[in-house]
Amino acid sequence: MIKLVNVNMNFRGKQTLRDINLTVKQGEIMVIIGPSGSGKSTLLRLIIGLLKPTSGEVWVSDREITRMTEDELNKVRLEMGMVFQYSALFDSMSVGENVAFGLRQHTDMPEEEILRTVRRKLRMVGLRGQENAMPNELSGGMKKRVSLARAIAINPHLVLYDEPTAGLDPIMSNTIDRLIVSTRRMIDATSVVVTHDMSSAFRIADRIAMIYDGSIIEIGTPDTIKQSENPIVAKFIRGASALPESKGRAKI
Numbered sequence: 001m002i003k004l005v006n007v008n009m010n011f012r013g014k015q016t017l018r019d020i021n022l023t024v025k026q027g028e029i030m031v032i033i034g035p036s037g038s039g040k041s042t043l044l045r046l047i048i049g050l051l052k053p054t055s056g057e058v059w060v061s062d063r064e065i066t067r068m069t070e071d072e073l074n075k076v077r078l079e080m081g082m083v084f085q086y087s088a089l090f091d092s093m094s095v096g097e098n099v100a101f102g103l104r105q106h107t108d109m110p111e112e113e114i115l116r117t118v119r120r121k122l123r124m125v126g127l128r129g130q131e132n133a134m135p136n137e138l139s140g141g142m143k144k145r146v147s148l149a150r151a152i153a154i155n156p157h158l159v160l161y162d163e164p165t166a167g168l169d170p171i172m173s174n175t176i177d178r179l180i181v182s183t184r185r186m187i188d189a190t191s192v193v194v195t196h197d198m199s200s201a202f203r204i205a206d207r208i209a210m211i212y213d214g215s216i217i218e219i220g221t222p223d224t225i226k227q228s229e230n231p232i233v234a235k236f237i238r239g240a241s242a243l244p245e246s247k248g249r250a251k252i
């Protein structure tokens with residue numbers, strides 16, 4: 001479970017997030033949408049504890065993380081898997097070593113079990129037997145899948161996805177979407193997905209939150225969002241380019 005309570009985030013006096021109240025329930029897939037510059041990545045970074053809010057509280061699995069020390073935060077982060085926008089694999093390591101990385105760094109798991117876990121996670125993302133491949137031999141979609149296998153290797157309670165389908169063709173996007181949904185099912189993880197891809201958002205979300213100018217302006221099931229009477233939401237889901245200017249803050 002994740003809970004943000006009255007969160008404000010200012011960068012050099014400029015308010016980037018304002019009065020965010022958001023609860024993501026255990027096992028829920030929450031998709032965050034919004035124009036470029038609206039504050040989506042900032043929200044993810046607050047949940048991982050890479051940023052501390054200017055005011056407000058961030059709760060992760062019943063713990064308030066904003067006042068934690070770096071050591072305490074690192075323990076909480078062990079329960080989180082992160083799939084980055086550009087996969088962020090270690091290029092000098094094989095696929096298997098990438099997936100095993102968190103297990104070798106942070107657990108006492110015997111090597112044999114690590115190898116078994118790596119095999120199982122690669123199978124889950126449709127990359128059976130690819131342990132010895134190097135990242136530069138893989139397509140963008142395969143790299144994303146390795147990144148997902150690495151994120152779920154530690155059986156996280158929480159998986160965060162930053163633009164998981166960016167730069168992928170529709171078929172691969174669909175594959176990644178199905179993996180996000182099956183990952184939630186298999187490890188019962190709470191998931192937060194930041195995306196610009198509206199068809200993906202509608203396919204995978206239990207609920208969608210739209211951020212605009214640092215505020216959540218709409219939140220609800222995909223159907224609620226589709227039927228929103230808020231003109232900014234309606235325009236955004238038809239195509240971000242049709243959005244009105246917003247006080248010059250968002251770089252639409």
Ligand SMILES: Nc1ncnc2c1ncn2[C@@H]1O[C@H](COP(=O)(O)OP(=O)(O)OP(=O)(O)O)[C@@H](O)[C@H]1O
Pocket residue numbers: 011012016034035036037038039040041042043249
């Ligand atoms: N560390 C920082 N220092 C100063 N300003 C920042 C910092 N991080 C983000 N910002 C500003 O906060 C605003 C929101 O940025 P953020 O990256 O959260 O938006 P986003 O919705 O994720 O955008 P995109 O979709 O383009 O990734 C932007 O105006 C950005 O310039």
